[in-house]
Amino acid sequence: MSDDTTADAPADTHGDDHGHVAVDITTLDAELIEGPSDATADIAEYALWLGDDSLILAQQLGAWISRAPELEEDVALGNVALDLIGHARSLLHYAGTASNKTEDDLAYWRTEPEFRSLHIVEQPNGDFAHTIARQFIVSHYLFELYSRLRASADATLAAIAAKAVKEVDYHRDHSNQWVLRLAHGTDESRRRMITALSDLWPYVEEIFRDDPLIDRLEGVAVRPSSLRPAFDAAIAPVLAEAELEIPRGFVASGGGRTGNHSEHLAFLLAEMQVLTRAHPGASW
Amino acid sequence: MTTPGDSAAELWPLWEVFVRSNRGLSHVHVGSLHAPDETLAVRNARDLYTRRSEGVSVWVVPAVAITTSDPDAKGAFFESPAGKNYRHASYYSKSEGVKHL
Amino acid sequence: MTSTITPATSAISVEEQQFNDLIEADSRIEPRDWMPEGYRKSLVRQISQHAHSEIIGMQPESNWITRAPSLKRKAILMAKVQDEAGHGLYLYSAAQTLGATRDDMTDALIAGKARYSSIFNYPTPSWADMGSIGWLVDGAAICNQVPLCRASYGPYGRAMVRICKEESFHQRQGFEILLELMAGNEEQRQMAQDSVNRWYWPALMMFGPPDDDSPNSAQSMAWKIKRHSNDELRQRFVNMLVPQAAVLGVTLPDPDLHFNEETQQWDLGEIDWTEFHEVLAGRGPNNAQRLQRRRDAHEDGQWVREAAAAYARKQSALTTTLEMAAS
Numbered sequence: 001m002s003d004d005t006t007a008d009a010p011a012d013t014h015g016d017d018h019g020h021v022a023v024d025i026t027t028l029d030a031e032l033i034e035g036p037s038d039a040t041a042d043i044a045e046y047a048l049w050l051g052d053d054s055l056i057l058a059q060q061l062g063a064w065i066s067r068a069p070e071l072e073e074d075v076a077l078g079n080v081a082l083d084l085i086g087h088a089r090s091l092l093h094y095a096g097t098a099s100n101k102t103e104d105d106l107a108y109w110r111t112e113p114e115f116r117s118l119h120i121v122e123q124p125n126g127d128f129a130h131t132i133a134r135q136f137i138v139s140h141y142l143f144e145l146y147s148r149l150r151a152s153a154d155a156t157l158a159a160i161a162a163k164a165v166k167e168v169d170y171h172r173d174h175s176n177q178w179v180l181r182l183a184h185g186t187d188e189s190r191r192r193m194i195t196a197l198s199d200l201w202p203y204v205e206e207i208f209r210d211d212p213l214i215d216r217l218e219g220v221a222v223r224p225s226s227l228r229p230a231f232d233a234a235i236a237p238v239l240a241e242a243e244l245e246i247p248r249g250f251v252a253s254g255g256g257r258t259g260n261h262s263e264h265l266a267f268l269l270a271e272m273q274v275l276t277r278a279h280p281g282a283s284w
Numbered sequence: 285m286t287t288p289g290d291s292a293a294e295l296w297p298l299w300e301v302f303v304r305s306n307r308g309l310s311h312v313h314v315g316s317l318h319a320p321d322e323t324l325a326v327r328n329a330r331d332l333y334t335r336r337s338e339g340v341s342v343w344v345v346p347a348v349a350i351t352t353s354d355p356d357a358k359g360a361f362f363e364s365p366a367g368k369n370y371r372h373a374s375y376y377s378k379s380e381g382v383k384h385l
Numbered sequence: 386m387t388s389t390i391t392p393a394t395s396a397i398s399v400e401e402q403q404f405n406d407l408i409e410a411d412s413r414i415e416p417r418d419w420m421p422e423g424y425r426k427s428l429v430r431q432i433s434q435h436a437h438s439e440i441i442g443m444q445p446e447s448n449w450i451t452r453a454p455s456l457k458r459k460a461i462l463m464a465k466v467q468d469e470a471g472h473g474l475y476l477y478s479a480a481q482t483l484g485a486t487r488d489d490m491t492d493a494l495i496a497g498k499a500r501y502s503s504i505f506n507y508p509t510p511s512w513a514d515m516g517s518i519g520w521l522v523d524g525a526a527i528c529n530q531v532p533l534c535r536a537s538y539g540p541y542g543r544a545m546v547r548i549c550k551e552e553s554f555h556q557r558q559g560f561e562i563l564l565e566l567m568a569g570n571e572e573q574r575q576m577a578q579d580s581v582n583r584w585y586w587p588a589l590m591m592f593g594p595p596d597d598d599s600p601n602s603a604q605s606m607a608w609k610i611k612r613h614s615n616d617e618l619r620q621r622f623v624n625m626l627v628p629q630a631a632v633l634g635v636t637l638p639d640p641d642l643h644f645n646e647e648t649q650q651w652d653l654g655e656i657d658w659t660e661f662h663e664v665l666a667g668r669g670p671n672n673a674q675r676l677q678r679r680r681d682a683h684e685d686g687q688w689v690r691e692a693a694a695a696y697a698r699k700q701s702a703l704t705t706t707l708e709m710a711a712s
Contacts, residue, residue: 031457055456062450062463066443066678069686070296071470071477072317072328074443078467079331085460092456104455128689177323184699185692192688275512276454282569284454284512284562289416289481294488295694298481315544316478318487320693321700332471335464336551352417 032103033090033163035156043154044098045116045213046221048106049257050145051091052117055107056265057138058084059272060125069128076174080135083167090160108276112266113259119252120203122262129189129196132178137200139172140234141207144227153219176238183242198247206254207231213257289316290347297346299325303333304341311343319344408609413539416482424608427601428538429485431610436476437494437501441675443469445509446518454512461558462515468555472548479540495680503661504587506669513566513573513580519559520629521581521588527552528622529592537609560629567634574634581630582638589653590661592619623651 039047061081068074092103120138125131146168149161182193208228214221239246255261276284290298296318302311314333319325325344333339353361369375379385397405400419407414414420447466453459477487493499504522509515527549534545566577593599593615605611613621623642630637641654663669 058459059451062459065450065463065466065470066447067682067685069682069689070318071440071474072319072324072332073686073689074470075335075467075474076328076331078463078470079335082460082463082467085456085463089456089460107456108454128686174327177327181320181324181693181696182689185695186688188688189692189695271451275452279454279570279572282454282573284458284565284569289478289484291486291488294486295690298478315475315547316481317474320690321697324693332474335468335471 031086031089032093033156033160035094035154035159037156038097039094039154039156041098042213042216043157043220044095046217047091047095047157048116051088051095051106052115053121053138053142054084054091055088056115056117056268057121057134058082058088059268060121061131063125064131077131080171080174083164083171087160087164087167094156094160104276108273112261112269115259115261115265115269116257117261117265118203118206118256119254119262120200120207122256122264122268123200123203124264126196126199127192128178129182129192130199132175132182133193133196133200135171136175136179136235136238137204137207139168139175140231141227142168143172144230144234145222148222148227152221157220172234179238179244180242183244193242194244197244198249201247202250202252203254205251206256209254209257211257294318296320297348299329299344300347300350301329301333302343302345303329303339304343305339307340311341314338316347317344322346408537411537411609413542414537415539423604424610425483427605427608428541428610429480429483431605432476432480432483432541432544433485433490433493434500434502436473436480436490437499438505439469439473439476440494441501441505441679443473444675444678445505445507445671446515448509449512449515452512453515458515458562465519465555465558468551472551475544475547476541479538479544482540491683495676495683497667497676500665502591503664503669504591506664506672506675507583507587508671511576511580513563513576514584516559516562516566516577517580517584519555519557520563521559521584521626522591523552523555523559524626525588525591525622527556528618528625532612532618533610535609535612541610560633563633563635577633578635581635585638586656586660587664589619589623589656590658592616592622594658594661595656620650623653627651 058081061077061084064077065074065081068077088107089103092106096102096106120134123130123134143165146161146165150158150165152158152161179193182189184190208224208231210223210225214223276282297320298316299319299322300316301314303314304311317325317328317332319328322344326342329342329344330339334342365371401421404414404418404420404424407418414424443466446462446469450459450462450466453462477490480490481487490499494501509518530545530549530552534542534549536542536545563577563581566573593602596602596614596616599615602611602614606614626637627642639654641652643652644650645652664672667673
């Protein structure tokens with residue numbers, strides 16, 4: 001979907017040196033990353049895992065826009081959400097090639113048990129500290145994941161990862177910055193940051209759990225358990241500088257990859273899918 | 285005299301933003317924003333002023349750190365170059381028609 | 386267009402003469418130039434109202450981000466609402482060059498003391514409203530804003546150039562939403578027409594009261610902050626809308642709308658200004674909700690802004706200590 005597009009802004013009828021408005025000729029980049037061949041059933045399932053994580057997280061971050069702590073942060077969170085929805089679209093599009101479905105068929109017409117998202121991305125936005133804690137964990141994980149997925153034997157996954165890794169690198173930096181500021185800001189912000197981290201930490205273990213699917217995708221998928229050491233090493237210096245300790249306590253049983261979800265997902269999907277489902281077959 | 289706009293009363297200070305749109309070009313002033321410190325200022329500048337690939341490099345400067353010429357003395361301050369036409373190539377008309385000059 | 390500066394009764398100062406000359410020459414006024422207090426006030430009022438409108442204007446659309454009916458539409462809508470935050474920021478920074486701080490402007494907004502475009506006090510009950518807002522509301526805004534790119538105050542004009550460039554996508558995406566709905570099933574077409582019915586008149590009111598009832602217009606035009614009258618711009622807008630509505634296949638809800646052969650313009654029916662004044666007076670459908678939401682976001686974010694400011698203070702104190710230790 002790449003074509004050259006020339007767009008003109010409405011020009012004022014009066015010629016003038018000042019304030020002439022014209023939109024530059026832009027070569028639009030491809031919106032979706034598409035590969036040379038269709039996905040196999042197993043690869044499609046794996047693409048759903050990753051695509052659903054990005055989609056659910058983007059859906060949550062989208063709800064921040066117009067509610068962020070400062071306008072500059074509305075823009076920043078918006079950029080993160082837009083990157084993630086881009087990843088989700090490419091991944092779901094690819095997953096759909098195995099079953100002749102579109103990205104929207106998969107996003108809007110699957111039921112809750114058919115989703116493959118991790119519990120951590122399903123956790124609600126909470127206060128800004130919760131959102132930052134969730135971003136901190138997920139962006140560091142995604143960075144390690146996409147760094148390795150660039151070398152996937154599957155050309156489409158490798159191409160998607162190559163673009164995504166640069167974007168999540170920025171997401172991880174954004175969350176690092178905020179973890180430091182909240183942890184060392186005021187007493188209140190430190191208290192909230194500690195609470196948020198301990199609320200989110202139970203969902204970390206599930207991220208790195210291997211599923212039988214992974215055994216069938218040697219060289220194509222990245223083994224989740226293999227990412228744990230790099231993840232731990234990446235977050236350690238940030239937590240040390242923030243003087244935050246890794247919370248001990250609960251470990252949530254998870255189950256997102258097999259369709260067993262947190263209580264939050266049903267509400268999220270109900271909202272996301274409501275309009276589309278009211279008009280089966282409609283195009284938008 | 286500092287740049288207009290900064291106020292010590294604000295919780296997050298004002299930063300002026302300069303963007304280099306391409307290699308080989310200068311950084312150009314594009315506007316300002318608020319940020320608590322320089323680390324977030326440069327990130328906010330990236331998020332706000334380069335959403336459509338407008339830049340390859342960004343500068344942020346605390347608004348309070350900019351010194352400007354005094355606008356009231358504008359006439360006098362910039363008067364000197366006027367009348368010194370010999371600084372411009374077009375002043376030298378006798379060499380017209382001679383090649384490579 | 387004549388633009389005479391009202392001559393002062395007594396001799397005017399050198400600065401004022403310089404200011405008048407710059408305006409007369411269609412040059413630009415820059416932040417540290419001398420300017421009449423009225424000019425400064427008028428600009429702060431207009432630019433901050435404009436900024437507030439962008440910020441409040443995020444709400445009716447962010448209402449649909451989580452429910453957008455396709456992933457592409459979701460991405461577009463997010464980008465659009467995010468742009469509006471950006472536009473608010475460009476404008477606040479232009480106002481700030483006149484000595485108004487963002488904190489003060491924000492406080493005025495959430496205290497209900499500042500105005501913003503009353504169009505954003507209307508609700509968005511249907512997805513088609515995302516189309517109507519883009520096509521009609523952004524369309525009207527662009528008509529208003531393109532001439533503002535030439536506003537006599539430099540930072541305002543420059544902010545508007547950037548905004549207008551970015552807004553051109555906003556109107557097109559709205560038009561496309563409606564086009565898609567009108568090509569859809571009966572329910573979708575109904576959704577589109579119903580939405581156009583609700584937004585058409587409020588969009589026309591965005592140009593402000595008729596010229597003979599517009600208190601600030603004349604002075605703003607003399608100062609070249611404003612370049613065209615309200616009625617002139619409204620007429621220009623309707624002339625553009627009529628053929629566009631035909632492409633969409635929607636009806637514009639004005640039974641008196643007709644082409645005037647003599648003027649070669651579309652004459653419109655009577656605008657119900659009582660409604661406009663009602664909404665302006667705070668009796669619109671969503672005034673309280675919009676302000677409350679802005680206030681909530683601001684108040685909920687207070688601890689975050691304070692945390693970041695405290696962190697910055699600690700870091701700079703730390704740097705100072707390290708520098709002192711090193712010297």
